[in-house]
Amino acid sequence: MGRYVFGVDVGGTTVKMGLFDVEGNLLDKWEIPTRTENGGEKILPDIAESITAKMAGKKISKEEVEGVGLGAPGPIDAAGTVYGAVNLGWGTFSISDTLSGLVGMKVKAGNDANVAALGEMWKGGGRGCRNMVAVTLGTGVGGGIIVNGGILTGACGAGGEIGHIHVEDNETEVCGCGNTGCLEEYASATGVVRLARRMLQASDEPSVLREKPEDRISAKSVFDAVKEGDALAVKIAGQFGEYLGKGLAVIACVVNPELFVIGGGVSKAGEVLFDYIRPHFERTVFKGCKDAKFALATLGNDAGIYGAAKLVLE
Amino acid sequence: MGRYVFGVDVGGTTVKMGLFDVEGNLLDKWEIPTRTENGGEKILPDIAESITAKMAGKKISKEEVEGVGLGAPGPIDAAGTVYGAVNLGWGTFSISDTLSGLVGMKVKAGNDANVAALGEMWKGGGRGCRNMVAVTLGTGVGGGIIVNGGILTGACGAGGEIGHIHVEDNETEVCGCGNTGCLEEYASATGVVRLARRMLQASDEPSVLREKPEDRISAKSVFDAVKEGDALAVKIAGQFGEYLGKGLAVIACVVNPELFVIGGGVSKAGEVLFDYIRPHFERTVFKGCKDAKFALATLGNDAGIYGAAKLVLE
Numbered sequence: 175m176g177r178y179v180f181g182v183d184v185g186g187t188t189v190k191m192g193l194f195d196v197e198g199n200l201l202d203k204w205e206i207p208t209r210t211e212n213g214g215e216k217i218l219p220d221i222a223e224s225i226t227a228k229m230a231g232k233k234i235s236k237e238e239v240e241g242v243g244l245g246a247p248g249p250i251d252a253a254g255t256v257y258g259a260v261n262l263g264w265g266t267f268s269i270s271d272t273l274s275g276l277v278g279m280k281v282k283a284g285n286d287a288n289v290a291a292l293g294e295m296w297k298g299g300g301r302g303c304r305n306m307v308a309v310t311l312g313t314g315v316g317g318g319i320i321v322n323g324g325i326l327t328g329a330c331g332a333g334g335e336i337g338h339i340h341v342e343d344n345e346t347e348v349c350g351c352g353n354t355g356c357l358e359e360y361a362s363a364t365g366v367v368r369l370a371r372r373m374l375q376a377s378d379e380p381s382v383l384r385e386k387p388e389d390r391i392s393a394k395s396v397f398d399a400v401k402e403g404d405a406l407a408v409k410i411a412g413q414f415g416e417y418l419g420k421g422l423a424v425i426a427c428v429v430n431p432e433l434f435v436i437g438g439g440v441s442k443a444g445e446v447l448f449d450y451i452r453p454h455f456e457r458t459v460f461k462g463c464k465d466a467k468f469a470l471a472t473l474g475n476d477a478g479i480y481g482a483a484k485l486v487l488e
Numbered sequence: 489m490g491r492y493v494f495g496v497d498v499g500g501t502t503v504k505m506g507l508f509d510v511e512g513n514l515l516d517k518w519e520i521p522t523r524t525e526n527g528g529e530k531i532l533p534d535i536a537e538s539i540t541a542k543m544a545g546k547k548i549s550k551e552e553v554e555g556v557g558l559g560a561p562g563p564i565d566a567a568g569t570v571y572g573a574v575n576l577g578w579g580t581f582s583i584s585d586t587l588s589g590l591v592g593m594k595v596k597a598g599n600d601a602n603v604a605a606l607g608e609m610w611k612g613g614g615r616g617c618r619n620m621v622a623v624t625l626g627t628g629v630g631g632g633i634i635v636n637g638g639i640l641t642g643a644c645g646a647g648g649e650i651g652h653i654h655v656e657d658n659e660t661e662v663c664g665c666g667n668t669g670c671l672e673e674y675a676s677a678t679g680v681v682r683l684a685r686r687m688l689q690a691s692d693e694p695s696v697l698r699e700k701p702e703d704r705i706s707a708k709s710v711f712d713a714v715k716e717g718d719a720l721a722v723k724i725a726g727q728f729g730e731y732l733g734k735g736l737a738v739i740a741c742v743v744n745p746e747l748f749v750i751g752g753g754v755s756k757a758g759e760v761l762f763d764y765i766r767p768h769f770e771r772t773v774f775k776g777c778k779d780a781k782f783a784l785a786t787l788g789n790d791a792g793i794y795g796a797a798k799l800v801l802e
Contacts, residue, residue: 249776252636305643319742321640322566328635328744329619332776335741340734340772351774420654427649428633428742430642458654460665462563462646 176240179486180225181293183286183478184208184246186261189221192479193228196240196487198297202228203479214263222276241280243482244269245289249331254283257331282485286478288325288334291318291435293481298473299435306433307425308471309336309418311393311440314350315358315365319429324488326429336425337362341417360417363439366393370410381406397443415450422451422466423459430463437471445470490554493800494539495607497600497792498522498560500575503535506793507542510554510801512611516542517793528577536590555594557796558583559603563645568597571645596799600792602639602648605632605749607795612787613749620747621739622785623650623732625707625754628664629672629679633743638802640743651676653735674731677753680707683727687720695720711757729764736765736780737773744777751785759784 175196183190185208193202206224209216225242229235246269248259254270269283284292291300291308300306304323310316315337319326326333342355347368349356359365370391374383382399383391383406399407422434436447448468456464473480489510497504499522507516520538523530539556543549560583562573568584583597598606605614605622614620618637624630629651633640640647651672652665659669661682673679684705688697696713697705697720713721736748750761762782770778787794 317742321635321642326635326640326743328777329746330744330776330779332774333742333744335744335774335776338774339738339741353772353774355772356774424653424738425742427653428631428647428739429640430644430646430649432643458667458669460646460649460652460667460670462644462649463642465644 176238178234178238179240179483180242181479181481181483182221182242182244183289183482184217184221184244184262185286186210186247189217190475190479191221191224192476192483193232194480194483198480198483200476200480202232203476204228208262210261210263212263213265214259217262217264218269218273218276222273225277236279239279241282241486242273242277243289243485244273244281244283245286245478245482246283247286250283250285251331252327254281256283280486282488284325284327284482284485285318285331285334287316288318288327289481289485290316290437290477291320291334291481292325292484293473293477293479294435294437294471295320295323296484297480298477299437299469299471300433303433305429305431306435307334307336307422307429307431308435308437309422310438310471311362311436312438313363315362316438319431321429336421339421339424341421357417357421361414361421361440363393366396366410366414366440367391369413370396373406373410373413379406383407393440394442397440397446400443400446411450415447416454419451419454420458423455426455426463426466427460431466433467433469435469435471437474437477441470490552492548492552493554493797494556495793495795495797496535496556496558497603497796498531498535498558498576500524500561503531504789504793505535505538505542506790506797507546508794508797512794512797514790514794516546517790518542522576524575524577526577527579528573531576531578532583532587532590536587539591550593553593555596555800556587556591557603557799558587558595558597559600559792559796560597561600564597564599565645566641568595570597594800596802598639598641598796598799599632599645599648601630602632602641603795603799604751604791605634605648605795606639606798607787607791607793608749608751608785609634609637610798611794612791613751613783613785614747617747619743619745620749621648621650621736621743621745622749622751623736624752624785625676625750626752627677629676630752633745635743650735650739653738655731655735671731671735675728675735675754677707680710680724680728680754681705684710684724687724687727693720697721707754708756711754711760714757714760725764729761730768733765733768734772737769740769740777740780741774745780747781747783749783749785751788751791755784
């Protein structure tokens with residue numbers, strides 16, 4: 175086994191890259207721009223060039239590198255084939271074969287949310303777990319499911335798409351996915367703002383949230399108000415927690431995790447989130463699955479590079 | 489590798505047993521009673537004795553047997569430890585170690601619903617699949633989830649407990665698990681009868697279902713009436729299909745299966761079930777998971793012994 179491993183997290187604007195030792199210590203971290211033009215044809219060559227330059231700079235030979243792991247936004251199967259990644263301009267092709275051909279080393283690839291979950295299991299909030307669910311409450315709601323220490327990829331790389339669990343029949347606004355009533359419409363950062371806007375419009379109840387223009391309200395301002403004891407904000411958090419707690423209870427019945435690791439921008443509110451999620455989780459979950467714990471993600475934006483590196487070492 | 493493998497399916501009244509060759513051909517099948525008295529202490533010795541007698545009768549040596557697989561009703565982890573099985577009188581102990589000590593051969597054990605799912609994947613309605621969900625619509629609703637060809641056991645053997653997904657907030661009748669609004673309350677055989685009873689009481693709409701006493705209505709009579717075009721029965725099937733279709737859509741977002749295999753008593757109605765499940769599935773499922781197919785289980789009560797045998801061969 176080599177001494178080093180690279181972890182690569184491809185985003186729509188930047189590619190995050192990390193050099194790790196095989197114990198998972200991050201030795202170096204850097205970024206390059208994501209060039210999405212012409213079907214994203216430059217993305218993998220740019221990554222290969224950057225890795226090769228890094229190895230030259232540090233006098234690391236190929237024999238010393240275990241391989242390169244990569245996470246990208248899109249359905250990617252266990253063999254490393256991506257089935258279209260809209261944000262990158264990519265169609266269907268084998269990431270593993272293409273990048274491996276460019277760098278001359280073993281390459282593994284996976285969906286970015288799944289890979290980030292693996293990172294949190296390896297070195298983050300899920301350390302020591304073999305069965306966990308990572309939930310990312312960002313612009314959308316992403317998920318990654320770890321079963322027996324490995325990513326649940328599913329039949330076509332769409333395992334863990336928990337943001338699109340249908341949770342509300344009476345929704346008229348359309349989710350980014352084209353459906354209505356997805357968990358993401360209530361539990362993402364934009365979802366919390368949606369709930370806040372509706373709650374503010376539904377009554378004249380006083381709230382610190384009325385002190386700023388409605389278009390300035392964010393998930394952060396809602397949870398800041400919750401911490402100040404603002405009654406209306408507490409109601410908004412209650413709705414958020416009911417949708418998310420019931421959603422996670424369903425997930426628990428399906429995959430029976432030890433732990434939910436909650437990350438993404440909304441999670442910056444901290445453990446106060448759990449006060450709103452847990453009651454609904456506990457009320458609706460099957461008893462045999464009720465011992466699942468909740469923890470905050472700890473790796474932030476680095477979860478992707480950690481998980482990508484771990485992908486190679488599995 | 490040996491030439492033979494035993495599959496054992498422990499039920500509350502009988503233990504089903506099968507002798508297979510390692511290609512999965514069922515060579516012999518028999519049953520013994522399940523003696524649940526005294527904490528079910530005789531169950532494994534009875535099984536061991538029956539296997540030993542069968543081997544003697546057929547002049548099969550231990551060297552020719554790959555091992556014994558066993559499915560039982562209760563949470564059983566990947567190492568073969570059961571955490572209490574109420575119907576059998578069992579507490580917590582290692583089935584694998586105990587039975588292996590009695591028969592002198594390798595033993596693997598798993599939850600009966602999960603093991604039956606493995607059987608359907610190996611030789612039944614899910615043949616050729618690596619990612620599937622088996623749904624058993626019987627007295628309750630059971631589930632077994634296959635990921636990459638193996639059982640999703642979960643943290644404590646409660647993976648695939650899909651009957652207890654919370655699907656209805658406005659339910660007052662309590663499920664067997666102690667919660668209210670579980671999928672099982674609407675999609676099991678007794679669940680279909682519950683929906684029928686409520687629908688019949690809610691109006692005076694004529695229906696062939698009114699021709700027999702209410703306590704004689706069964707899931708079978710409801711779906712027989714559906715096939716005759718009875719409008720009220722069609723509405724009942726519609727409610728059943730909405731609960732189940734939406735529930736399976738959620739499961740698809742979590743584990744992204746290729747296939748749902750539907751078994752159990754209710755599934756005897758045949759593919760007409762899919763006409764009621766599919767529209768709600770397709771309406772609410774994430775697009776990336778929408779290609780999941782539906783098939784009927786084909787092994788019936790033998791799914792458990794097939795899956796138990798396969799457990800040994802994994």
